[in-house]
Amino acid sequence: MVVLLFRLLILIAFILVVYTIIQYFRNPGRKLQIAKAANTFYMVDDQGNSKKNIQFVYKGCLFEGEKYIGATEEAFEVVDIHIFARDTDELEGITRDDLYFIEKELLMRYPYAAITWKYPINKLVLTTIE
Template identity: 35%
Template sequence: MIWLLRFVLLIFIVFFVYMGVKLLFQSSRKLESARKHKRFLLIDHDDVRRNFQLTYKGAVFAGEKYMGTANNTFDVVSISIWPENTASLKGMVKDDFYYLDQKILEHYPNAEISWKSPVKEFLQ
């Protein structure tokens, strides 16, 4: 009977260690850390139907990817990006958004990037 309790306790300890490690390496924690340190980070999933997130200079952006045909292959052909918090855009200049465009085009070279409001009006 005592060995059964020890076995159950061992299972609980392994489970909690696993959950702790999983939480430690979660992508949302990486994104929040990069935002706090005002670094660039792009978190993207291989699944085209899932949105991606990126952060740069303390601002967090979200983007949607759309599939289509490009050069006789299926690829991401259109990307829409918007800031999650417009107040965090304070202090950013046009070159910052062009830098973000270049970084996104490194991952999706056939994509056309369209910014949503208020960045769209700022870049025109």
């Protein structure tokens, strides 16, 4: 009886370890940090939840976007997204074309959204191209 109980406890512990490993590799925050280290684009977004912010990495800079819902002609959709950089020191090397790429990626997911950049990014977007 004791041996059977011990085997059951070992089986439960093994299942718990496997579950923990799977959750570790599926963690979106971990994937975000890997993309940041690799200087690639990666977005964490729950399109079904308008209260959850968008997080994305581009060229080693971590951005966050606040979604606001509003009425369109057909339904209630995300109509406004305010984007800011978590650490403004990471913005070094980000160009206007990079911001246009980010806007394009966001507009593919939220076609009715108006994208607003927060300080200091809005200074780059508002300056005229010479």
